[in-house]
Amino acid sequence: MKVITWRLLCMMLLLLAISCQKQSPENRDKYVVLSPETAEIIAALGSAEDVIGITRECDYPETLKGKELVGDFGAIDMEKVISLAPKIVFTSGLEQEAISLDLQKLGIEVYRSYPRTVAEMLQEILHIGRLIGKESEAEDLKQELESSITTIKNSAAGKSRPGVYLEIYRDPLMSVADNSFVGELIELSGGNNVFDRLERDYARVKAEAVIRAAPDMMICYSRDTKDNIVTRKGWDRIPAIKNRHIYFEEDIHPDLIQRAGPRCVEGMRALAALYEEWRADTQ
Template sequence: MKRFAALCLLAAAASAQGVVHVDDAGRSVEFPAPPSRVVTLAPNLTEFVYAVGAGATLVGTMDTSNYPEAATRVPRIGDYQRLDVERILALKPELVLVWHHGNQGRELGQLEAAGLRLFYLEPKRIDDVPRTLVRVGALLGHADAGEAQAARLRAELAELRQKHAGAAPVSVFFQVWSQPLMTLNGEHLTSDVLALCGGRNVFASLPALAPQVSLESVVAADPQAIFTATDESSWRRDPDRRAFAIWQPFPRLTAVRRGWMYGIPGDLITRQGPRIVEGVRAACAALDEVRRERAAR
């Protein structure tokens, strides 16, 4: 009887202390109960919240949170340049989800100094995305939904991996900007997407996550395909796209000569969120087209 009473006391003490979650910054954050008021500081984090069925907890988000449609009606608390600290504090969030290495600046310190709980997330690889769904689900009291969504995503990614496991490689230059000319290295999730489809990022070895490159270096690499992110809803072969105009003086470039230049929806291929599988499908479809035409020569 005494032992039973002691166990009950321990259980009560554990319940009172709450649950400790460890974020992607390696910090332990304790929550007495699942947060009911949440602010997200990046659009991919917003998508995670909705994906696990916790959209009703969202009381503030960034101006770039555009999916799902319900997210567009959530109060805006800033952009990548500036956070409205006073607005965030007025919303009285019990949790602020932060994009690790994406959100920076003194505002984060101000939020923490005011007593808000900050939880950092950063899925760097494709397989980190389903893990993040599980973590967000557990954090927000929707563990079952998080597990279910993660299982679905893993299954869809596994199918795409199997389909492209023996695909002939295609060298790719991913064009982030044209002025200045910028790309993404092998540490970015987008490079992981290309690799799953048999794409080889020609600048994967560069040290910076989003390095600036020269026209000459791209010409020297001679990528077979050039991708760029768009605000459109589907991928499209589009060699006449304005962003690709800088390559017209280089007709010997394989991607230019064969017209293998594609616009891919940016929210799908560069956003580190649960819709990444749709970005994989788009990238794979474009690269499969390159392979078909290359084989038909």
């Protein structure tokens, strides 16, 4: 009986030791994250400490500061990534398509996340949660975001909707389509994106098209100044210009609506506040 009890005790101690080893920081899975959206999702799920490498654009939240830099969004130091020996490298679309393929050829596990809609972003939260062992936290975050998005959307129901022109670049002029992530946020928050259809989600537009669209509000991320905007040829006829409803990064930070991550709800609230300001001035 004593022998059995002693063996049982030894087995329990061994299992406890193994469990502790698995949970120790030195033995946790480690990740390199090249996409700022995914970095924000991983941090929101409570796994920022498991991130060992990031790109320069992964600048939020504070818990990511001090991580090893592996390059910029479109220019990755492959040797640096390999030296970190991550379990998974999280990538995005666009310039990172080729980077993803190169990493896979090297035998590195890659997960590409490039949500183009709010629904896709919510699903990506679940996928990423499963990959990093945060399924429960991911489900909670998804439900929290869904609830907030529904509340903001419902609060805009029945209210007048300003036409919104969002300018990404000045030369050439570029804006967003409805089927882009940014365009969807503009609509869900209570506005009307003036370019419902473009050849791509983010595409060139002509100045004449902006004038014809007659937006009530302009959000400028092209680093142009208000003084320059109001003097653009023919733009003095645009309601947004005439009524000075022109907004910049200091009014609504681009990361809040251009990054398909948890902070998009903050971006929606900021958009909704700008719409209310427009309503107060025009009604």
